[in-house]
Amino acid sequence: MSELTWEHLRDLDCGAIRTLGDTWKAYVEQQLAHTERLRTEVIEGHLSAEHFESDTATQVREQIGMTADRYEDDLSDYASTRIATTLFEVADAFEKEQNELKELVPLIEQHDFEIEGPRSEYDVNLSGDLHQAILTLNPPQWLCDMCGVQKPDGFWDLDTIKVLFNGVDLYGTAIGLAGQYQDWLRAVMSRAHDADDEAAAALSEMRENPTELPPRLGATYDDLVDDYKEGVTEEVAGEAKAIAEGTSGMSPEQVNQWWEGLSESERQALIEEHPEWVGPVDGIPTESRDTANRTLLDNDIDRLGTQIAAKEQALQGMDPESEEYEQAKEELDGLKGDRDDLANLQDRITNDDGTPALAEGPEPKQPYYLLGFGTQDSGRAIVSVGNPDTADNVNTLVPGTTSNLTDVDGLINRAETMQSDAQLAAPGASNATVMWLGYDAPDTIVPEAMQERWADGASNDLERFTKGLDATGQPNTNHTLTGHSYGTTVIGHAASQDGVNADNIVFVASPGVGTDTASALGVDEDNVWSTTNSLDPIQLSPDFLHGANPAGEDFGGNTFHSDTGAWNANNHSTYWDDTNMAGRETLADIATGQR
Amino acid sequence: MAGADVFAMDPDEVRKSVEILFEIESEVDEQASAIATSNAETAGPLKEAETALGPALEAAGEWWQGERAFGFGSLLGNTGEYLAVCAEEAVEVDDYNAGTFASVAGDLYPERANANADARPDW
Incomplete structure (x- = not known):
């Protein structure tokens, strides 16, 4: 587990880590020359059938070929x-956070704050000198500037009295700024620890279940080699299973490299025989995930139909007045609800002839891609309008409280609206918009949406999803992460705790994002945007729930205007309506790199 | 070579294969040692910085050298030794062991550990 301190992080030689990566890459090339030599100079050369021919000779050539194959796979x-x-990956991650520290630590020092506390929970506090300066009515110039008072130049003059009467503001302002720096520092260290632990896990898991080596020539070789060959045929399946179950320790980028390293027939076999190991996995290309997920969706609907029929059959033999009947009836209703939800999702993304449906919107119309779904909790659905792997601009929408599979149509409508707006804003570019309900969203405003646990539960999954988009997409794609309501809280937690791959972050109608400063999000502050319309009751959310409102002045980043709907409309949910073209157009400009 | 299933063999060509296998085995060992050393050198400061990466990286380098690269080299050595015997006399794959190599080809490859295998008490 990472015990890195901020001083350690500051002093790490990321260049040395990267150079070692280059050394390993060069080593791989060097070793591949050996296997090439085995094939050309031994198998096809000195040991070819021309010089050595027999059943044993064939066996030896196979052994050398297997040995070379294994080493190449290794x-x-x-x-x-x-x-x-x-x-x-870890060098990039450490360096990114190092750069944040290079900006942050001088600011902490310049403002006479101090970093204190254990490495896992750093505090940024006012130094003794700063306390004394405020208490003796001699605050530093920066604090006077922030509070809008002139720095006193003598004792008991008018300015001093003003400072005295503004004493609470001075303290409050200084503590508020220290709190923002604290959020920022904690976010930097959280992401650095996360990257460190993930890198260590990737290397450690590698050693856990290594593939077998071919057997050595000698006693029982014939039996052993048969076992080995059988193992090789199951190797890809074993790897795919471990990746899907999350026990491989591989990052989405590593998953992508593994996938690209498979043969076409291996990939096809996995999609057809084990779609459950392909569909949900971040790092596998969108087309393959979509194909696998559509198969899974068909299978799940069929399975639920069978379960419903069996349950209905069982109910017929039960006493309708019994507790057992009540329970079975409740289970039946649950199964029917799940089946209807999945059937609804299927209808939305599929034509009558079974081919993928095209979304509504300007030409060229974009197909839907199913990147994930599930009926657990309130349900999951990850649907993209347009292919994010080939798009210039990808905008991922994270919906908020009460989002569920039953109402997935409305959520996809919003993604479709965003996609249309993006296409109108940048007709020459290819765009994709993803609706990411990849987490269990709160079902209620009180108390669930007041709790952080839903956001914390989603954080790692959102991190991996955005990094998966990066792994499968084009090198210079402009990635935007847009949250609505509690979805902004999810994004804030993921961005500050685990790190997300995003060029822009947009908070729509946020109750707070778990941090008081845009600087803590790991994205250039200039690319953080917030909007809340004037009739949206979300602005009444108190700061103690999820932190400062990102649309507030002190948060940093940018704000943009959103129009309200009718006075009696639910103005927390009118952001995608035609009454808010101003907000929609701005969002489209951000998502297409024009802001 | 007088063997039941051997239809043709050019001993010189087989011996050339043996030399290549031994040569690659040796180079692979040497290069694995070098990469493991580089790995440990970078892992050192990372361990001092109390990263999780440092120990994991060091262990990964050692594992690669000791298990995978060594395993590959060792398989080549084993095949080479078998072929060295084949160049001298017929031996079925299942009948082969390091002692056979020592008794038949040990004098030709005295630098190899298995050249003296038949003198070991377990033989």
Whole structure:
């Protein structure tokens, strides 16, 4: 587990980590020359059938070929994908947070604050000198500027008296700023620890269940080699299963490299025989996930139909007045609800002839891609309008409280609206908009939406999803992460705790994002945007629930205007309506890199 | 070579294969040692900085060297030794062991550990 301090992070030599990654890459190339030599100079050369021909000779050539194959797979899977890629990824992650520290620590020092507390929960407090300066009515210039008072230049003059009467503001302002720096520092360290732990896990898991080596020539070789060959045929399936179950320790980028390293027939076999190991996995390309998920969706609907029929049959034999009947009836209703929800999702994204449906919107119309779904809790659905792997601009919408699978149509409508707006804003670009209900959203405003646990529960999944988009997408794609309501809280937690891959973050109607400063989000503050319309009751959310409102002045970042709907409309949910073209157009400009 | 299933063999060509296998085995070991050293050098400061990465990286380098690269080299050595015997006399794959190599080809490859295998008490 990472015990990195902020001083350690500041002083790490990320260049050395990256150089080691390069060394491993060069090593892989060097080793591949050996396997090439085995094939050309030994198998096809000195040991070819021309010079050595018999059943045994064939067996020996096969043994050398198997040995070379195994080493090439090892070099690809372990030396390159695991070790080198881990080093590159963690070097980038550490360096990004180092750069944040380079900006933040001088600010802390300049303002006479101090970093205190254990490494897991750093505090940024006022120094003794700063306390004394405020108490003796001699506040520093920056604090006077922030409070809008002139710095006193003598004792008991008019300015001093003003400072005295503004004493509470001086303290409050200084503590508020220290709190923002604290949020920022904690976010930096949280992301650094996360990257460190993930890198360590990727390397450690590699050693847990390594693939077998071919047997050595000698006693029982014939039996052993048969076992080995059988193991090889199951190897890809084993890897895919571990990745899908989250026990491989691989990052989405590593998953992508692994996937690209499979043969076309191996990939096809996985999609057809084990769609459950393909559909939900971040790092596998969208087209493959969509195909697998549509199969899974068909299967789940069929399975639920069978379960419903069996349950209905069972009910017929029960006493309608019994407790057992009540329970079975409740289970039946649950199954029917799940089946109807999934059937509804299927109808939305599929044509009558079974082909993927096209979304409403300007030409060229974009197909739906199913990137994930589930009926657990309130349900999950991840649907993209347009292919994020080929798009220039990808905007991912994270919906908020009461979002569920039953109402997925409305959520997809919003993504569709955003996609249309983006296409109108940037007709020459290719765009994709993802509706990411990849988490269990709060069902109620009170108390669930007041709790952080839903956001914390979603954080790692959102991190992996955005990093998966990065792994499968184009190198220069402009990624935007847009949250609505509690979805903004989810984004804030993920961005500050785990880190997300996003060029822009947009908070629509936020109750707070778990931090008091845009600087803590790990995204350039200039690319953080917030909007709340004037009749939206969300602005009444108190800061102690989820932190400061990101649309507030002190949060940092930018704000943009959203129009209200009718006075009697639910103005927390009118942001995608035609009454808010101003807000929609701004969002489209941000998502298409024009703001 | 007088063997039941051997239809043709050029001993010189087989010996050339043996040399290549031994040569690659040796280079692989040497290069694995070098990468493990580089790995440990970078892992050192990371361990001092109390990262989780440092120990994991060091262990990964050692594992690679000791298990995978060594395993590959060792398989080549084993195959090479088997072929060295084949160049001298017929031996079925299942009948082969390191002692056979020592008794038949040990004098030709005295630098190899298995060259003296038949002198070991377990043989």
